[in-house]
Amino acid sequence: MAKAPNRAPDQGSIEAAAEAAAAGEAASLAFRRQVFFWLGTAVFLALFLYVFSSILLPFVAGMVLAYFLDPVADRLQRLGLSRLMATVVILIAFIVVLVLAFV
Numbered sequence: 001m002a003k004a005p006n007r008a009p010d011q012g013s014i015e016a017a018a019e020a021a022a023a024g025e026a027a028s029l030a031f032r033r034q035v036f037f038w039l040g041t042a043v044f045l046a047l048f049l050y051v052f053s054s055i056l057l058p059f060v061a062g063m064v065l066a067y068f069l070d071p072v073a074d075r076l077q078r079l080g081l082s083r084l085m086a087t088v089v090i091l092i093a094f095i096v097v098l099v100l101a102f103v
Contacts, residue, residue, distance in 0.1 A: 072086075073090060
């Protein structure tokens with residue numbers, strides 16, 4: 001078998017290899033920074049939820065109620081009530097249901 005002749009690498013291939021290595025290091029650094037950012041965000045969010053868990057429940061419950069009662073308000077608006085009156089009707093109905101549930 002014939003052996004390939006020893007040739008010196010040309011300058012262009014050395015520069016291309018150096019640029020590729022630098023780009024790979026930059027991409028690796030960017031990836032590490034991104035991982036660090038998201039881990040820090042997750043830790044902060046977990047700490048926030050732990051510290052404020054006792055006062056978050058009413059806000060979450062309010063958001064859930066608003067989410068489920070918004071279609072009812074939309075329907076009452078289509079029937080001719082203003083948004084304010086639709087909200088008042090829903091609030092009164094909700095209070096009546098709660099009172100009847102505890103009586």
